[in-house]
Amino acid sequence: MxxxxxxxxxxxxxxxxxxxxxxxxxxxxxxxxxxxxxxxxDPANRDQSLEGWMRPRYVAMSWHVPPDVVREALELGPPPKERGREPLTMADIAVAQGVSLEQLTARVALAAEAFRTRHDR
Known part of the structure; x- marks a missing residue:
């Protein structure tokens, strides 16, 4: 050999x-x-409450839903087309919309639950 x-x-x-x-x-x-x-x-990493550092894509993976469900729940427009643009964090979204992270978490939870019931998950 x-x-x-x-x-x-x-x-x-x-x-x-x-x-x-x-x-x-x-x-x-x-x-x-x-x-x-x-x-x-790891079950500890599923359906996490939103924290300021999280990005919408991470939230979608944590909640096991498509990214579009999270974008709709957070009332974001279509994803940006530019490659160099830094995505928004949950803290940025909360400040821009004038809501707390707990309110954003509640929105995502409702949207995820609706998605799961529609798709029998």
Whole structure:
């Protein structure tokens, strides 16, 4: 096995480098996927009360509803098309609408419950 690896490295160093890079790339994204999957499967991370740092996309993942449901509940327009634009946080949305985070949480909870009853979840 070692002699075959040495032969491959000496005869095809570019191909070997590409294989190593592709393996590391795949490993990185597999670890990211597993970390995200484990985090979202924890019951403590489901249906969280809104906090100022949260963004609408995170809220949608936490509540297990499509992002459009959260956008409608928060009375946001369509998502911005610009790639460089920083998304709003829940604190930004609460200040802009003049409501508290608890009121936003109640809106999201109602919208999520309505979505779940419509889709039998």
């Amino acid at each position: 070692i002699s075959a690896l040495r032969y491959f490295i000496s005869k095809q160093p570019v191909v070997f480098g590409i294989c190593v890079a592709a393996s590391l790339f795949t490993l990185f994204f597999a670890v990211q996927f597993l970390a995200h999957f484990i985090w979202m499967q």
